Amino acid sequence: MAISSQSFSTLKSQHPIASRSRRRRSMRPGERVALWVSRIVIWCVIVMVLLPMWFVVIASFNPSNSYISFSLFPSNASLANYKALFQGGQFWTWVRNSLVVGVVVAVAQSFITAMSAFAFSKLRFYGRKYGLMTLLLLQMFPNILAIAAFYTALAKLNMIDMLGSYILVMLGTSAFNIWLLKGYMDSIPRELDEAAVIDGATTWQRFMHVTLPLSTPMMVVIFFLTLVGIFSEYMFAGTILQSPWNYTLGVGMYNLISGQFAKNWGEFAAAALLSAVPLAIVFAVAQRYLTKGLVAGSVKG
Amino acid sequence: MATVMEMRRSHGRERAKRRVDWIAYGYLSPALVTICVLSILPIFYTIYISFTDFNQMHFLSYQFVGLKNYEELLNPHDPLSNLFLPTFIWTLVYALCTTALAYLVGLFLAVLLNNKHMRERTLYRMLLIVPWAVPNLISMLAWQGLLNDQYGQINALLHGVFGLPRIPWLTSALWARIAVIMVNVWAGFPYMMTVCLGALQSIPTDQYEAAEIDGANWWQVFRYVTMPSVWRISLPLLIPSFSYNFNNFNASYLLTGGGPPNSNNPFLGQTDILATAAYKMTLTFNRYDLGATISVLLFILVALISWVQMRYTGAFKEVDA
Numbered sequence: 001m002a003i004s005s006q007s008f009s010t011l012k013s014q015h016p017i018a019s020r021s022r023r024r025r026s027m028r029p030g031e032r033v034a035l036w037v038s039r040i041v042i043w044c045v046i047v048m049v050l051l052p053m054w055f056v057v058i059a060s061f062n063p064s065n066s067y068i069s070f071s072l073f074p075s076n077a078s079l080a081n082y083k084a085l086f087q088g089g090q091f092w093t094w095v096r097n098s099l100v101v102g103v104v105v106a107v108a109q110s111f112i113t114a115m116s117a118f119a120f121s122k123l124r125f126y127g128r129k130y131g132l133m134t135l136l137l138l139q140m141f142p143n144i145l146a147i148a149a150f151y152t153a154l155a156k157l158n159m160i161d162m163l164g165s166y167i168l169v170m171l172g173t174s175a176f177n178i179w180l181l182k183g184y185m186d187s188i189p190r191e192l193d194e195a196a197v198i199d200g201a202t203t204w205q206r207f208m209h210v211t212l213p214l215s216t217p218m219m220v221v222i223f224f225l226t227l228v229g230i231f232s233e234y235m236f237a238g239t240i241l242q243s244p245w246n247y248t249l250g251v252g253m254y255n256l257i258s259g260q261f262a263k264n265w266g267e268f269a270a271a272a273l274l275s276a277v278p279l280a281i282v283f284a285v286a287q288r289y290l291t292k293g294l295v296a297g298s299v300k301g
Numbered sequence: 302m303a304t305v306m307e308m309r310r311s312h313g314r315e316r317a318k319r320r321v322d323w324i325a326y327g328y329l330s331p332a333l334v335t336i337c338v339l340s341i342l343p344i345f346y347t348i349y350i351s352f353t354d355f356n357q358m359h360f361l362s363y364q365f366v367g368l369k370n371y372e373e374l375l376n377p378h379d380p381l382s383n384l385f386l387p388t389f390i391w392t393l394v395y396a397l398c399t400t401a402l403a404y405l406v407g408l409f410l411a412v413l414l415n416n417k418h419m420r421e422r423t424l425y426r427m428l429l430i431v432p433w434a435v436p437n438l439i440s441m442l443a444w445q446g447l448l449n450d451q452y453g454q455i456n457a458l459l460h461g462v463f464g465l466p467r468i469p470w471l472t473s474a475l476w477a478r479i480a481v482i483m484v485n486v487w488a489g490f491p492y493m494m495t496v497c498l499g500a501l502q503s504i505p506t507d508q509y510e511a512a513e514i515d516g517a518n519w520w521q522v523f524r525y526v527t528m529p530s531v532w533r534i535s536l537p538l539l540i541p542s543f544s545y546n547f548n549n550f551n552a553s554y555l556l557t558g559g560g561p562p563n564s565n566n567p568f569l570g571q572t573d574i575l576a577t578a579a580y581k582m583t584l585t586f587n588r589y590d591l592g593a594t595i596s597v598l599l600f601i602l603v604a605l606i607s608w609v610q611m612r613y614t615g616a617f618k619e620v621d622a
Contacts, residue, residue: 027418038413045410046428049487053431055454056443116332125325138340140607141600142548145576146343148350148583148593153343172339173332203324232436235550239584250438257442258558265446272439280434287433287495 060269081266082274091271093245094252097163101248102230105170110223112173114215117181118207122193132182135175143172144235151239161242169236177222184218185211221286228279228286249275344600350593357587370594383566384578385595389602391478392574395553396546399485404539406486407493408531412523414494415501426498433491441555444484445471448556474571477557481572485552492542493535500534501527540610544603548576575599 027035058073063080085091119125120132143150150169159165188211196206212219234250241247247255253275256268351370355363374385410429414422432440447453448470459465470480504527512522546552552574553559559573559581568586569578575595583592 031418035416035418038416039419042410042413042425042429046425049429049432051458052444052447052455052487053435053440055447059446059454112331112335115328119325119328123322123325123328124320125322125329128325131329135336137604137607137611138336140544140603141340141344142576143340143343144550145548145579145596145599146347147580148589148596149343149346151583152350152355152589153346169339171335173335175336178332203322203328207328228436232438232551234438234555235580253439253442254555257446265452268442268446272443276435276439279436279439280431283434283436284427284430287430 056269056272059266060273062266081270085267085270085274088267090244090247090252091274094247094249095275097241097247098231098249101163101167101170102227104167105230106223106226108171109173109177109226110219113177113181113222114212114219115207116173116178117185117215118211120178120182121185122206122211123203132175132179136179139175143169147235147239150236154240160240161246163241163246166237166240166248169240170230170233174226177225181215181218181222185215188214217289221289224282224286228283231275231279347593347596347600350589351597353590355589355593356591363590366590370590371598374591374594374598381591383563384568384582384591385575385598387566388569388573388575388578391572392547392576395478395482395485395572395574396543396549398482399489399546399549399552400539400543402482402486403489403542404493404535406490407495408497408535410490410494411497411501412527414498426494429494430491432488433495437488437551438555440488441484441551444480444487445556448480448484471557472561474561474563477561477572481553481556484556485546485549489542489546493539496535496538497531500531503534504530540606544606544610547574547603547606548599549574550576550580553577554580575602 054072058071060081061074061077061079063076063078120128154160154165154169192210192214193206196210201209231249233248234254237248237251238254241251244252244255249271253268253271256264256271352365352367353363354366354369373379373381376382377386414426416422419425447455450456450467450469450472453470455470456467460467468476470476508526508530509522512526517525553572554577557570557572559570559577561572562570569581573581576599579592579595579599581592582588582595
C-alpha cells in the first residue's frame with residue numbers, strides 16, 4: 001500500500017496535467033479495498049480513543065452524579081456542575097495560582113534557556129563540546145526522585161506550603177529545552193551573525209538583536225510547553241502546597257476526585273473540561289513546531 | 302571541529318586560543334546555577350541521605366549507617382527486600398509494555414494514515430492526537446473516575462452494551478496492572494504516531510521506485526525500505542520515552558495511587574513503580590532514608606539505560622558538532 005501511494009505521487013509529478021478525477025480512476029481495485037479497510041480501522045480506533053473523553057464531557061453536564069448509568073448523551077443536561085464549581089470559589093484560586101507559577105517560571109526559564117542556547121550555538125568556550133551532553137545525561141534523573149532531599153531541605157528551612165518555594169523548585173532549567181533551542185539557533189544563517197560582528201556589535205547585541213528575534217517561534221514553543229507543564233505538574237505541588245488557598249489546579253483537581261469519586265465526579269469533569277480545552281489548543285499549536293524540530297534533529301543525527 | 306583544526310594549522314596556537322569567548326560563561330551561568338542548585342545539589346543530598354538513618358524517628362539527630370539501607374533493600378532474605386525487587390520487576394514490565402505497545406499502535410496508525418488516497422487524513426490525525434494534547438494530569442485523573450468499578454462509565458459501557466460483568470479495574474492486582482498499561486498506551490501512542498508519520502514522510506520516493514522495479518511485494522517493501530528508515534529516525538526518540546515511562550509518576554500514582562494494596566508488603570501497592578515507591582517512602586511513611594536509597598538505585602538504573610541508549614543510537618550526537 002505504501003509503495004503504491006508513494007510511487008503514485010512521483011508518477012503524478014511527472015504528469016502535472018493529471019487531474020483529480022484521473023487520479024481517482026487510476027486507483028486499482030486492491031488499493032480501493034485497502035483504503036476502505038484502513039478507513040474503517042481508523043474510525044474504530046478514533047471511537048475507542050475519544051469515547052472516554054466524551055464520557056467526561058457528558059458527566060460535566062449531568063446534574064446528578066450519585067449514580068451513573070451508560071448513555072451517549074446527557075439525559076437532562078444542565079450547567080449545575082459548572083455553577084457549583086464557580087460558586088465554590090476555589091476553582092479560580094487554583095487557576096490563578098497555576099497561572100502565577102506558570103507565567104513566572106515560563107518567563108524565567110525561556111530567558112535562561114535562550115542565554116545558554118545562544119552560548120552553545122554561537123560562542124566558543126571550553127566545555128562546549130560535552131557540556132550539553134553532560135547536562136542532558138544528568139537530567140535523565142528527574143528532580144522529583146530527589147524528593148527526599150527537597151522535602152527535608154524545605155522542611156528544615158521552614159519553607160513548606162509557600163507558593164514561592166514551589167516557584168523556586170520549578171525554576172530548574174531543562175537541558176532538553178536548551179538542546180531544542182540550540183538546534184533551532186544553529187539553523188539561523190551564520191552570515192547574519194557574522195555581519196553583526198563585522199558591524200562591531202557586542203555579544204549582547206548579537207544575542208538581543210540578531211539571534212533572539214529570529215528564534216521567536218521556538219521561544220514561544222518553549223514558553224508554552226513550560227506553562228502547560230506547570231499546569232500538569234502534581235508531584236511537587238502536592239508535596240509543597242498544603243493549604244487549599246495555595247493549591248494549583250492539579251492539586252485541587254486531585255483532591256476533588258481522589259477518594260470522593262461519587263460526590264465530586266461531575267464537578268471534576270467540569271473543571272477538567274474547562275482547563276483541558278485551552279491547554280489542549282495551546283499544545284496542538286506548539287506540538288506542530290516541536291515535532292518538526294524533534295524529527296529534524298534525529299534526521300540530522 | 303574540522304574548521305578549528307584547519308585554523309590551528311594556518312594561524313598557530315595563539316590565534317585558536319584567542320577565539321574562546323569568555324563571555325560565554327556569563328551566558329551560561331544562570332542555567333548552570335539553577336541546574337547546580339536544583340539538580341546536582343539535591344542528587345548529592347539524596348546520595349548522602351541514603352547512607353544515613355534519616356527518618357521521622359531521627360529527624361534532628363540522624364546518623365551515618367553506611368550501606369545498611371542498600372543491604373536491606375537488595376538482600377532477598379531481608380523483609381524489606383519486598384520493597385525493591387518486585388517493584389523493580391513491575392517497573393521494567395510496565396515501561397517495556399507501555400513503550401512497545403504505544404510504538405506498535407502508533408506505527409500501525411501512521412502506516413494507515415500515510416496513504417495519499419486518503420484525503421481526509423489530516424482530520425483523522427487531529428482527532429487521534431487528542432490524548433496527547435490533553436494534559437496528562439487531567440486525563441489520568443479522568444481515567445481514575447472512568448475506571449471506577451462501581452460508577453465508572455467504562456464498566457457501564459461494557460455491562461450495558463456488551464453485557465459483560467463488572468471488571469474490578471482498580472481493585473484487583475491483575476486488572477489494575479492492565480489498566481495502568483492500557484491507559485498509558487492510550488496517552489502515549491499519539492506521540493509515537495506523530496514521530497512515525499514524520500519518519501515515513503521523510504523517506505525519499507526513489508527508494509520505493511527502485512523497490513518496485515526490483516519487483517518487491519508489499520511486505521518486502523515495508524520490511525526493507527520503510528522499516529529501516531522509520532527505525533533509524535524513531536529509535537533516538539523511542540529510548541528516551543522508555544526512560545520517561547520508567548519514571549512516569551502520573552501513570553500509577555494518579556490512576557491507582559499505587560494500589561490495590563499488597564498483602565506481603567505494608568508499604569507499597571501492586572502497581573507502584575520505583576519512582577512512586579521513593580515518593581511514598583518519603584512522604585507517606587517519612588522514611589527519607591529508604592526513599593533516598595530507592596532513588597539512588599533508580600538513578601543508577603536510569604544512567605545505565607541512558608548510557609546504553611547513547612552508545613547504540615547516537616542520539617543527541619550533533620551536540621558534539
